[in-house]
Amino acid sequence: MANVSRLKDNPGEAEVRISGQGMDRRVATASRWPRRVAWGAAAGLGLLLVAWIGSVLLGGRSLTVNSQRIIVSDVTTGMFEDFIPLRGRLVPRSTVYLDAIEGGRVEEVLVEDGALVDAGQPIARLSNTNLQLEVLGREAAVTEQLNAMRTIELQLEQNRLAHKRNLVEIDYQVTRLTRAIARQRDMVARNLVPQSTLDELQDELTYFENRRAVTLESQATDARMQEQQLAQLRDANSQLEASLGFARKNLDDLSIRAPVAGKLSGFNIEIGESIAPGGRLGQIDDPNGYKLTVGIDEFYLGRVDLQQSGVAEHNGREYAVVVTKIYPQVNNGQFEVDMAFADEPGGLRRGQTLQVRLTLGDNTDAVLVRNGAFYQDTGGNWVFVVSPDGAQAVRRNVRFGRRNTDFIEVLDGLEPGERVITSPYTSFVGMDRLAINQ
Numbered sequence: 001m002a003n004v005s006r007l008k009d010n011p012g013e014a015e016v017r018i019s020g021q022g023m024d025r026r027v028a029t030a031s032r033w034p035r036r037v038a039w040g041a042a043a044g045l046g047l048l049l050v051a052w053i054g055s056v057l058l059g060g061r062s063l064t065v066n067s068q069r070i071i072v073s074d075v076t077t078g079m080f081e082d083f084i085p086l087r088g089r090l091v092p093r094s095t096v097y098l099d100a101i102e103g104g105r106v107e108e109v110l111v112e113d114g115a116l117v118d119a120g121q122p123i124a125r126l127s128n129t130n131l132q133l134e135v136l137g138r139e140a141a142v143t144e145q146l147n148a149m150r151t152i153e154l155q156l157e158q159n160r161l162a163h164k165r166n167l168v169e170i171d172y173q174v175t176r177l178t179r180a181i182a183r184q185r186d187m188v189a190r191n192l193v194p195q196s197t198l199d200e201l202q203d204e205l206t207y208f209e210n211r212r213a214v215t216l217e218s219q220a221t222d223a224r225m226q227e228q229q230l231a232q233l234r235d236a237n238s239q240l241e242a243s244l245g246f247a248r249k250n251l252d253d254l255s256i257r258a259p260v261a262g263k264l265s266g267f268n269i270e271i272g273e274s275i276a277p278g279g280r281l282g283q284i285d286d287p288n289g290y291k292l293t294v295g296i297d298e299f300y301l302g303r304v305d306l307q308q309s310g311v312a313e314h315n316g317r318e319y320a321v322v323v324t325k326i327y328p329q330v331n332n333g334q335f336e337v338d339m340a341f342a343d344e345p346g347g348l349r350r351g352q353t354l355q356v357r358l359t360l361g362d363n364t365d366a367v368l369v370r371n372g373a374f375y376q377d378t379g380g381n382w383v384f385v386v387s388p389d390g391a392q393a394v395r396r397n398v399r400f401g402r403r404n405t406d407f408i409e410v411l412d413g414l415e416p417g418e419r420v421i422t423s424p425y426t427s428f429v430g431m432d433r434l435a436i437n438q
Contacts, residue, residue: 062433070436071423072386073370075414078407080368082361084300085405088292088312088339090352092285096260098267101253103277104128106269113267117258117284123267124256126275131254135247142244149233149240156226163219170212177205256281263287265350290348292321292339294356298330303360304337310358314345321356361402367410371403372422377429380408384434386419393421393434 104126111123181201187193258264267282269275292312296304304326311318325338339356374383380400384393398413414420421434428434 061431062435063428063431064435064437065428067390067436067438069423070421071372072390072419073372073422075367075369075410075416075418075420077365077416078368079363080366080402080407080409081363081404082402083310083357083359083404084296086294086296086310086356086358088294088354088356090290090348090350090354091293092263092287092350093289093291093340094286096262096284098123098256098259098281098283100126100256100275100277100279100281102126102128102131102250103275103279104131104254106271106273106275109269109271111264111267113264113282115264116287117261117264119258119261121258122255123258123264124269124281126254126256128254131250135251138247139244142240145240146237149237152233153230156229159222160219160226163215163222166215167212167219170208170215173208174205174212177201177208181205258284260284285350290341290344290350291324292341292354292356294337294339294358295334296337296358298333298335300360301328301330301335304358308358308360310339310356312339312341312357313355315347317345319343319345323358366401367414367416368407369410369414369420370422371406371408373424374422375400375403375408377425383414384421384425385414386421386436390419390438391436393436395432 105128106124107127108125109123110125111117111121117123181198184193184198184201188195188198262284263286264282264284266280269281275281304323306323306326308323310321310323312321313319320342321339322342323337324340327336327338329335369383380398380403382395382397385396386393396413399411401409401411403409
């Protein structure tokens with residue numbers, strides 16, 4: 001207190017003392033605005049990070065697309081026509097293929113490709129030296145076997161005749177001896193000849209009678225064996241003649257003939273060309289009847305059945321067709337069916353193509369979405385549904401039913417009035433959300 005009063009009494013002294021006191025200087029207070037700005041920026045970045053993480057976890061993967069690169073279609077209600085458009089190719093209703101049974105060298109071509117031929121008409125002639133020599137050798141072998149069989153038959157017939165001659169001779173001796181014994185017995189009774197003469201005649205008769213019995217037994221045995229041998233020889237003869245006929249037929253097959261009447265096609269052989277056994281020479285088509293061969297997407301394999309109806313367009317008119325045959329083999333994502341005309345039009349040509357509309361079911365009222373390339377990318381399991389404001393599209397699982405070239409039947413997941421992206425999903429098939437840039 002004494003110091004303070006002293007300073008008050010002497011102000012000059014106080015000024016000197018204050019200016020000399022360096023440790024007691026007043027420091028100016030720093031501004032707090034930069035620190036607040038830093039804290040605000042950090043908080044904003046944190047909020048952005050939280051928003052980004054939330055969008056990734058809750059909203060899924062997203063992509064921004066240009067509205068000019070996508071096609072948006074409305075979900076509507078209407079009549080669903082259950083058909084599929086197809087393209088069929090005309091082929092002959094019946095075809096007979098020409099194959100070379102025996103190969104050879106082409107010696108002569110008698111008709112041109114595309115000509116109409118009659119059944120049995122010669123169309124080409126082949127030559128095969130090896131086959132000709134083989135047939136000649138087989139004919140010689142068959143002739144030799146036939147001659148051997150004829151020799152055996154002759155021997156059997158000679159044996160049969162020898163037995164008959166022996167029996168004739170034995171019967172003659174028995175008759176002669178019987179008569180001689182009768183005469184000698186009277187003479188022995190009158191003592192004109194000795195008893196020994198009669199006994200010798202009796203012994204000789206007994207010998208011929210026994211010989212006759214043996215000959216008859218031998219004849220019966222030989223006859224039975226001969227019948228069996230002759231039957232076997234006749235069977236062998238038939239087989240040999242059939243073999244010879246087959247060999248000659250092979251030789252005749254070198255002359256190619258049309259098996260049926262029709263139009264010859266694919267017949268492009270040239271003189272001097274070598275044809276392998278079983279080689280395809282061409283085919284004969286029925287010129288008066290055609291059918292349609294149609295390729296159908298494998299998606300419809302379970303919905304196509306025999307006698308299913310459709311229509312084919314030809315020269316501006318429609319003709320009824322029915323499915324007559326289904327080939328279940330799938331090649332390149334398609335299977336084939338054959339269709340026949342109920343009333344075949346005129347002026348058809350092989351290889352010509354016709355537009356076909358195959359009916360799969362009855363027309364019904366349904367919720368529809370336009371058919372598009374998105375179906376191949378999603379398999380019909382999900383779509384991108386556009387928001388009412390058109391700013392974004394969200395992935396949604398759906399269930400589709402039947403489809404034709406224009407529309408797809410909606411069974412579940414979409415309501416009339418909603419809008420769906422129906423263009424290809426190739427560039428954003430893995431996305432969950434699309435931001436549409438207008």
